[in-house]
Amino acid sequence: MSQKKFNNAKIVVLGGPGVGKTAFTVRYITKRYIGDYDRNKEMMYTYKISAPKEDIQLEILDTAQNSQEVCNKHIKWGDGFVFIYSVTDVDSFREACRLKDIILKLKGSETPIVLIANKCDMLSARCVTEDDGASLAAQLDCPKFDLSVAEGYQGVSEAMEELLIQLKRNFVKNLTASAQSGEKPRSKLFNMRKVLKKRIGRSHSDTF
Numbered sequence: 001m002s003q004k005k006f007n008n009a010k011i012v013v014l015g016g017p018g019v020g021k022t023a024f025t026v027r028y029i030t031k032r033y034i035g036d037y038d039r040n041k042e043m044m045y046t047y048k049i050s051a052p053k054e055d056i057q058l059e060i061l062d063t064a065q066n067s068q069e070v071c072n073k074h075i076k077w078g079d080g081f082v083f084i085y086s087v088t089d090v091d092s093f094r095e096a097c098r099l100k101d102i103i104l105k106l107k108g109s110e111t112p113i114v115l116i117a118n119k120c121d122m123l124s125a126r127c128v129t130e131d132d133g134a135s136l137a138a139q140l141d142c143p144k145f146d147l148s149v150a151e152g153y154q155g156v157s158e159a160m161e162e163l164l165i166q167l168k169r170n171f172v173k174n175l176t177a178s179a180q181s182g183e184k185p186r187s188k189l190f191n192m193r194k195v196l197k198k199r200i201g202r203s204h205s206d207t208f
């Protein structure tokens with residue numbers, strides 16, 4: 001890892017069909033809810049957060065329904081994950097449980113994740129209980145946000161803030177771990193000097 005500051009992160013928004021992945025992403029970036037989105041379309045967004053010390057550049061991948069192979073590729077690419085299910089759709093909750101197993105296998109248990117129980121405004125259509133969601137969050141060891149992307153920006157913003165906190169914590173931890181193992185990030189100049197030294201050494205030995 002050569003990056004010394006937490007100034008960028010790759011986030012993947014995952015979930016079953018129609019759970020509100022695009023609505024969530026667009027709400028976070030624009031604060032708006034349009035209500036009618038291109039269905040099953042994968043989109044990559046870049047979004048800059050202004051922070052006091054340094055801006056943070058986010059790449060946010062709003063996924064579509066993909067083959068398992070593509071889904072695994074996205075998971076390997078991401079640093080942090082937003083798992084969305086709809087409280088009105090049991091299948092989407094099962095999909096979140098399935099994704100949990102894949103994430104734990106591919107990325108390990110310390111991966112930054114937030115779990116989103118979306119469409120809480122649809123009270124009479126609710127079929128996934130808060131307890132079901134809480135149990136999944138416990139298995140993932142991650143915070144859960146019960147919200148309605150349709151109704152407001154606040155929950156979305158809080159969930160993303162929490163994910164950023166986890167991402168930063170993970171970044172610092174990895175940096176500390178690599179410093180302790182003596183694996184210092186090398187500058188380009190350092191590497192060039194090393195190559196030059198080797199070359200000079202070789203040409204000296206060629207002359208004898």
Ligand SMILES: Nc1nc2c(ncn2[C@@H]2O[C@H](COP(=O)(O)OP(=O)(O)OP(=O)(O)O)[C@@H](O)[C@H]2O)c(=O)[nH]1
Nearest residue numbers: 017018019020021022023035039040119148149150
């Ligand atoms: N009632 C309600 N509808 C929502 C909410 N969030 C999203 N929707 C609606 O759910 C539908 C699907 O939303 P999308 O954001 O397209 O969902 P998606 O997960 O990106 O869908 P795919 O990419 O097709 O899998 C749209 O009609 C949204 O308006 C919500 O919080 N409440």
